[in-house]
Amino acid sequence: MILKKVTAVFVALTMTTLTASALAATSNDGFDNGLGAWTHLGDVSVQADAFLGNSALLTTASRGADDFPAVAGAFNFSGVAAVGSAEIEGSLGLATGVLDPDLDNFVFASEGSVMYKTFSVLQGERLGFLWDFQTNESASLQGGDYAFVSINGEITRLDDTSSELKVSNVFARQTWYGLFNHTFTSDGVVTVGFGVVDVGDSAVSSALLIDNVFIAAVPEPGMGLLMSLGLGVLGLAGIRRRK
Ligand SMILES: [Ca+2]
Ligand SMILES: [Ca+2]
Structure with missing residues (x-):
C-alpha cells in the first residue's frame, strides 16, 4: 500500500516536473x-x-x-x-x-x-x-x-x-x-x-x-494528456540531441 502510494507520488512528481518545465x-x-x-x-x-x-x-x-x-x-x-x-x-x-x-x-x-x-x-x-x-x-x-x-x-x-x-x-x-x-x-x-x-x-x-x-x-488536462505531453517533450529533447 505504502509502496503504491510512493510510486504514485513519484509518477505525479515526474509528470509535474516535465509539465511544469515544458509549459513555462x-x-x-x-x-x-x-x-x-x-x-x-x-x-x-x-x-x-x-x-x-x-x-x-x-x-x-x-x-x-x-x-x-x-x-x-x-x-x-x-x-x-x-x-x-x-x-x-x-x-x-x-x-x-x-x-x-x-x-x-x-x-x-x-x-x-x-x-x-x-x-x-x-x-x-x-x-x-x-x-x-x-x-x-x-x-x-x-x-x-x-x-x-x-x-x-x-x-x-x-x-x-x-x-x-x-x-x-x-x-x-x-x-x-x-x-x-x-x-x-x-x-x-x-x-x-x-x-x-x-x-x-x-x-x-x-x-x-x-x-x-x-x-x-496548465489548463487542467487529464493524466493521459499530461503523460503524452511529457513523452512528447522527451521525444523532442531526444531529437534535438541527435542533430
Ligand atoms: Ca512547541
Ligand atoms: Ca504540540
Whole structure:
C-alpha cells in the first residue's frame, strides 16, 4: 500500500516536473538550493527527506524541552525557535485569532512556524505542491496541532493530529505525502504561505514538510494528456540531441 502510494507520488512528481518545465512554469521549487526567496519565521529549514531529497521542513519546536524526555530542542532543526501564532497571523496578513481552532472554548494555537512567497499569476495557472504532516502528538484529541496553506489569506487546513497517521522515522507519526492543487481564477499577485502550529499548549512538536512547489500554466488536462505531453517533450529533447 505504502509502496503504491510512493510510486504514485513519484509518477505525479515526474509528470509535474516535465509539465511544469515544458509549459513555462513561473516557479518550480524543490528546495535543492535552500529556502531561496521564501520569507520564513520560526523553525524553518531544508532537510533531506528519505523519498523526496531536499525539502522544506517547518516545525512547532522551540529551543526548550517541548518533547520531554527528549533533550531540549531535539525537534528544532534550524536553531531558531518557533514563534507565537499571532506573529504568524500578522506575517500572512491574517486577522488575529484566525489560527485559533475554537476561541469560544479556549482552544488556542500557541506557537509554530511559517514560510511565504509572493507570485504574479494569471487566470487558469495552477499552484501545486507536495506536503507531509508529521507529529509527536497522539491521535486521541480533536483540534490538535495542524498544518495549513494560506493563499492570499484564505486558509486551507492540511491534515491534523486527528487524522489517521502512519509511523514516521523522525517524528512519531506522519500523514504520508499528499498532493495539493489550486487553480487561480483571476490574474493578480498572490501570497502563498505554509504553516504549522501547536494547539492547546506549546509542547509535543509537529512539523510540515513541503516540496516541489510550482505554478504552471496548465489548463487542467487529464493524466493521459499530461503523460503524452511529457513523452512528447522527451521525444523532442531526444531529437534535438541527435542533430
Ligand atoms: Ca512547541
Ligand atoms: Ca504540540
